[in-house]
Amino acid sequence: MSLTPSNMLELATMAPNFELPDAVSGNVISLTEESFGKRGTLIMFICNHCPYVKHVQPELLRIAHDYLPKDIAILTISSNDVENYPEDNPALMAAEAKKWNYPFPYLYDETQLVAKAYKAACTPDYFLFDKNLLLVYRGELDGSRPGNNIELNGASLREALNNLLAGIPIKEDQNPSVGCNIKWKH
Numbered sequence: 001m002s003l004t005p006s007n008m009l010e011l012a013t014m015a016p017n018f019e020l021p022d023a024v025s026g027n028v029i030s031l032t033e034e035s036f037g038k039r040g041t042l043i044m045f046i047c048n049h050c051p052y053v054k055h056v057q058p059e060l061l062r063i064a065h066d067y068l069p070k071d072i073a074i075l076t077i078s079s080n081d082v083e084n085y086p087e088d089n090p091a092l093m094a095a096e097a098k099k100w101n102y103p104f105p106y107l108y109d110e111t112q113l114v115a116k117a118y119k120a121a122c123t124p125d126y127f128l129f130d131k132n133l134l135l136v137y138r139g140e141l142d143g144s145r146p147g148n149n150i151e152l153n154g155a156s157l158r159e160a161l162n163n164l165l166a167g168i169p170i171k172e173d174q175n176p177s178v179g180c181n182i183k184w185k186h
Helices: 051-070 090-100 113-118 155-166
Strands: 003-005 019-021 028-030 040-045 072-078 106-108 125-130 135-137 178-181
Touching: 019 106, 040 051, 040 113, 040 155, 051 072, 051 155, 051 178, 072 155, 090 106, 125 155, 135 155
Parallel strands: 040 072, 072 106
Antiparallel strands: 003 178, 019 028, 040 125, 125 135
């Protein structure tokens, strides 16, 4: 495991479009009006095996239950190399999504082109877009990390989500997320 920070994609970047299969349903999801939120869209790069993702999973579900009803769409993407990290393969992604009862799609980026388009670097890596799919937040969930005894509460991401919903500018000074590096193919 290599501790890796977010690349901090430039704010106001338009969300790169994609077409990826959902590991659970098999349906192909793209950034269309059916998949993005009326008030915003949160895209998270996660995976099954990362201890940083496992640490934040309960809060990701709380955020989903709090913000999906407020017209924020949530999509999760796994881009890891499954040949070298078989625990992140689509069948196990589907099992993980069912185990946790994910209320959002868990998409598989086999080519890793979507992760590259978003300049995703780590799991978890968070990208919040406004209703026009312009990037307004890319940063940490909160200050909690495995073993640092800081409360897991989603404070940083929740502040951005609440400001987006209230029409309040989101501060541009954002702390990067940190986690395991995305497992790139060679």
